[in-house]
Amino acid sequence: MPEEDTxxxxxxxxxxxxxxxxxxxxxxxxxxxxxxxxxxxxxSQQICRLAGINGKTLGGHLSEEEQDSLRSAIDDYATTVPxxxxxxxxxxxxxxxxxxxxxxxxxxxxxxxxxxxx
Numbered sequence: 001m002p003e004e005d006t007x008x009x010x011x012x013x014x015x016x017x018x019x020x021x022x023x024x025x026x027x028x029x030x031x032x033x034x035x036x037x038x039x040x041x042x043x044s045q046q047i048c049r050l051a052g053i054n055g056k057t058l059g060g061h062l063s064e065e066e067q068d069s070l071r072s073a074i075d076d077y078a079t080t081v082p083x084x085x086x087x088x089x090x091x092x093x094x095x096x097x098x099x100x101x102x103x104x105x106x107x108x109x110x111x112x113x114x115x116x117x118x
Contacts, residue, residue: 012060016067019074020102025060029070032059038087038101039074047073050080074101 016023016032019039023032033044048055051073053066062070078086078099086099088108092115100108 008058008060013062014060016059016062018067018071023059025058027059028056029053029059029062030055033070036074036101037103038099038105043077043085043087043099046081046085047077050077 012025014025016025018033019036021036023029023035025032030041030044030048033039033047034041039047045055047070051066051069053062053070073080078088078097081099083089083097086097088098088100090096091098092112
């Protein structure tokens with residue numbers, strides 16, 4: 001185990017915090033982003049492309065600037081991709097396209113269910 005730690009480096013981040021979720025730093029960032037609810041493989045590849053980051057890079061090796069770039073790409077995802085790539089097309093309340101992630105997915109699902117029931 002100590003040999004692995006020296007190979008990864010002292011500034012390696014084992015866990016990254018993005019979109020109110022924990023992303024495993026030992027996985028390639030494109031795969032690690034899929035641990036965020038609402039982000040699949042295709043979405044994570046698009047986020048990496050928008051942020052200008054190689055998706056095969058281990059998440060723990062990303063600098064703070066690269067992590068901030070990923071966070072802003074996640075936040076601005078719905079405004080930078082075509083409407084057919086977002087997971088919330090023509091929202092009933094706002095009639096806008098949005099891409100919801102993390103806890104918003106559960107809250108939006110619960111709101112939709114209560115809207116249908118009531």
